[in-house]
Amino acid sequence: MSRIAVKVENISKVYKLYDSPSDRLKETFNLFRKKYHNDFYALNNISFEIEKGETIGIIGQNGAGKSTLLKILTGVLTPSSGSxxxxxxxxxxxxxxxxFNPELTGLENVYFNGAIFGFSKQEMxxxxxxxxxxxxxxxxxNQKVKIYSSGMFVRLAFAVAVQVDPEILIVDEALSVGDMRFQQKCFRRMRKFKDSGKTVLFVTHDQGAVxxxxxxxxxxxDGEIFQQGKPKEVVKxxxxFMAYGSETIDEPKKKDAKEQPTGSADKQIAQTGKMIGWENVSECSSFGExxxxxxxxAMYHEGSTEKVSILKGGEPVVFYLRLKINEYIENAGVGISVADQLGNNIFxxxxxxxxxxxPALKKGEELICKIKFIFPEIKNGKYCISTAIAEGNQINHIQHHWLHDVYFVEISNNDLKYSLGHVVIKESEFDISFLS
Known part of the structure; x- marks a missing residue:
């Protein structure tokens, strides 16, 4: 018996885009077969195999082709080419x-969907x-589905989907509309489904879930498989890419660049006066004098050249700021602020x-400031880091440059369900080095 649950070979889905309705008519009745449309590839030459028992995550920006792919696999759409x-x-x-038929009640839709899957009314x-x-x-x-909220609909739809005992479960982003308790309930059921050796295809924007x-x-x-592999590596x-617009944003190499040094980020600074992998902050929202x-x-794992993108919490990390001084500053201070997805300050x-x-900073100087700390164990989710350089003291100071949301990290794989209030970082180390 074949171990392949899903096989996709060179599938493309092309839509014809017209600038106006009249162009569609012109193309239809043109005797010389003149083309009045542009081809849009929702999917472009996609190929892969999924073995039975695998749980596959599909990620990507809106419009990347995720839903189109699932609709083809479920027979809702037909591919333009491929098989x-x-x-x-x-x-x-x-x-x-x-x-679901919006004019039928929820109960009627349960029986209706059961019939689609080949179940008799008695079986349902x-x-x-x-x-x-x-x-x-x-x-x-007992009410018509058209009056349901999105959460009510997805509750009933998911309940039907898992009770018809499928061998392959395909879930698009619909679960994102449910409340947290129901989402956890769904994931427990999907995990049970997975543990029984069945196949799951799962589209989501929740990287932690992936x-x-x-x-x-x-x-x-853009309709193609851009990356594939182990979830943690691809998600990183x-x-x-989502935060900075590319997979990695490194300083451009000069034509005569020598081989880069190895070791920790600190060693790279000592050897070269600069560091690989500064993030581009030019488009970040900012204010200051x-x-x-x-x-x-940049942020690295301590003693490593591996950038931080996913953490469990409790790991030592080092955050670096590269600074350019535009005027004399006698009492400078730097720092970072970490917030959750809703903008709530965490620490x-x-x-x-x-x-x-x-020390007093002079106009024209450039330096690197290092902040070493243990990233706290906080609940799973996405967090953004803002940073600043100020002048004065803790009570009275002016901001010379504050940058919002310069770095993004994701906390995953810990067991915390809630974070209670503001987190206090008891210990941290600061250091600076001047660039010649």
Missing amino acids: YSVNGKVSSLLELGAG HEKLDKILAFAGIGKFV INFCNYVFWLK KYIS GGAQITGV AIPSFVYDFKI
């Missing part, structure tokens, strides 16, 4: 509304109690608080 095969009964949860009746218990929408099951749940991931970009590149400018930032590390004295 695919799906070996096993498929149950899918695509975009909201797919497969036997499954009904489990479906309704999982969905948890109460009396609304790392924790999937054993392989495809990154789609994806986070960097302009007496100094932050020209680059801050200002040098003023830790009594680190920066």
Whole structure:
């Protein structure tokens, strides 16, 4: 028996884009077959195989082709070219509304979907109690689906999808509309589904879920497979791309550049006076008096040249700021502030608080400031780091340059479910080095 659950060979999906409705008519009735459209490739020559029992994550920006691919695999769309095969009964949860008749009640839609999967009314009746218990929408099951909220709809749709006992479960981004409790319930069910040796295709923007749940991931970009491989490695590149516009943003190499030194980031600074991999901060939102400018930032695992993108929490890290001084500053201070996705400040590390004295800075000087600390164990999620250089003291100071959201990290694989208030960083180390 074949171990292949899904096989895709050179699939493309092309849409014709017209500048105006009249161009469509002109092309239809043109005797000389003149082309009035532009081809848009929603998918472009996609090929892969998925073995039975694998859990596959599919990530990418909006418009990358993720939903188009899933619609082809579920038979909702036909490819423009190429072929695919799906070996096993498929149950899918695509975009909201797919497969449900809004004029029918929730209960009628349960039986309707069961019929699509080949179940008799009696068989679906036997499954009904489990479906309704999982969905948890109460009396609304007897109301028409068109009045459902998005959360109510996805509850019922997912309950039906998992109770029809498929061999392959395909889930698009629909789960993102559910509340946290229901999402956890769905993931527990999907994990049970996975542990039973069945196949899961999972599209999501939740990179933490991809790392924790999937054993392989495809990154789609512009209709093509841009990267694929182990979830943690691909997600690290994806986070960097989403934050900074490329997989890695390194300083451009000169034509006569020598081989780069090895070792930690600190050793690189000592050997070269600069460091590989400064992040581009030119497009970050900022404010300040302009007496100094932050020209680059980077964050590395301590003693390593590996940039930080995904953490569990509790690891030692080093945050670097590259500074250019535009006027004399007698009492300078630097620091970072870390916030969650909602903008809530989680912790801050200002040098003023830790009594680190920066010597007077002169116009034209350039330096690198290093902040070493243990990244705290906080709940899973995405976090952004802002940074600043100021003048004065903890109570009274002016901001010379504050940069919002210069660096992004993701916390994953820890067991914390909640973060309670502001986190205090008890110990940190500051250091500076001047560039000649």
